[in-house]
Amino acid sequence: MGTKRHHDKWFKPTETYEVKGCFAMTELGHGSNVRGTETITRYDASTGEFIINTPCESAQKYWIGGEANHATHTVVFSQLEINGVNQGVHAFIAQIRDENGNICPNIRIADCGHKIGLNGVDNGRIWFDNLRIPRENLLNSVADVSPDGQYLSAIKDPDQRFAAFLAPLTSGRVTIAASAMNTTKVGLAIAISYSLSRRAFSITPNEPEVLLLDYPSHQRRLLPLLAKTFASNYLKMIYVKRTPESIKTVHVVSSALKAVLTWHCMRTLQECREACGGQGLKTENHVGHLKSEYDVQLTFEGDNKMQLGLGGWPSRVLCVDPFILGQTYQIAEDLGRAFSDRLVLQTYLDVEATIPTGPLKCALGLMRSMYTTIVLDEDASFLRYGYLSTDNAAVVRKEVLKLCSELRPHALSLVSSFGILDAFLAPIAFNWVDANAWSSV
């Protein structure tokens, strides 16, 4: 968002933690609707300063990560008013604490309070009371203000300018999507390891009880999620391999992926939690706890529903008849999902093509079959839009069960291939009887 003048001044002290940054976009009254931001910034040409103000309670910055206790500086999103004309939302750097951690004059800060998870992050609120900052603190990669107060931007269309402002947020969404995959892997590694040592019920009297993962229902609940996780693992490569030509596409794609992968993460953690029975509820077994830590992924950096279906709809679309709007939204969401599923498959196929013939390629092929089949089984759009008949759907369902039994012998190797260190797993992933023995009380 900034340019060389910001990079030269801020990068180094940020890396050495002299500057502890936070990101203040959301307000009490406006989260998804960033353009509705009420914080207002005006320019004073006589001093060469911007003046940032919180005009009302709903304009207080809210949920700002790292800000309640520690941050010294913030990137604050605000309406920019120049010579009485509102130029839309812009971002500025503002200092909120001094080097000793004291809150700066013209700044008020409060904690957001205890949350259902992620309490290691101090989310806070900020009020700006006509805070003055230097003109150079405007992050000016898209627009600038000259010393004498002229608004300058090569992008004249406000919609396009706003899109350009938000484009750098792509990396945040990609990071969340990638981190969701890591968390998903931890949940699956724990639940599948447990299901390979936990037994329940004997089929015949005096025979050993059956391993959980030998039950078709247990395979059905975990193995398709495992395949989806494998298939989605390579999506981050779209970002890693981005080019100047592809960056616009990556920006759009990152919204859908953030939504699809974080939903997958939460769904998988819930299933893993239940698949571990009562042990899933113990904090030391991580799975349940990870759910509350990562639930927020569905909301921050853009609520998932907005990211997948509604994001970026111009206001004129939102003004049409509610019934038509409802139908259009559902189609948009279906298309968003279809697009993401297709992208997952394509990136996976690209990786698979690079693997030489052998056992690894066979295992990856099996996972791909499971991924495509489970998407067909779970997404009613295929029936709704006539791509599958009910007979086809019945065949697909049978195929899922068949693939589950084919994947079952590979389950442990597949989760081991995630390479998760033992320290990140849980007692139930190992010898849970020893871990719970009287001697360890």
Ligand SMILES: Cc1cc2nc3c(=O)[nH]c(=O)nc-3n(C[C@H](O)[C@H](O)[C@H](O)COP(=O)(O)OP(=O)(O)OC[C@H]3O[C@@H](n4cnc5c(N)ncnc54)[C@H](O)[C@@H]3O)c2cc1C
């Ligand atoms: C723990 C945590 C950390 C955060 N960290 C930061 C941070 O560091 N910096 C920062 O700036 N923000 C941060 N946020 C804020 C986060 O980005 C916002 O909460 C998020 O963008 C959603 O905004 P909102 O809470 O105002 O919800 P709203 O925008 O009010 O949305 C509420 C619900 O309404 C739905 N909705 C909204 N508009 C529409 C519509 N047009 N049609 C249909 N449905 C709609 C949404 O899908 C959502 O389900 C954080 C939030 C949390 C919880």
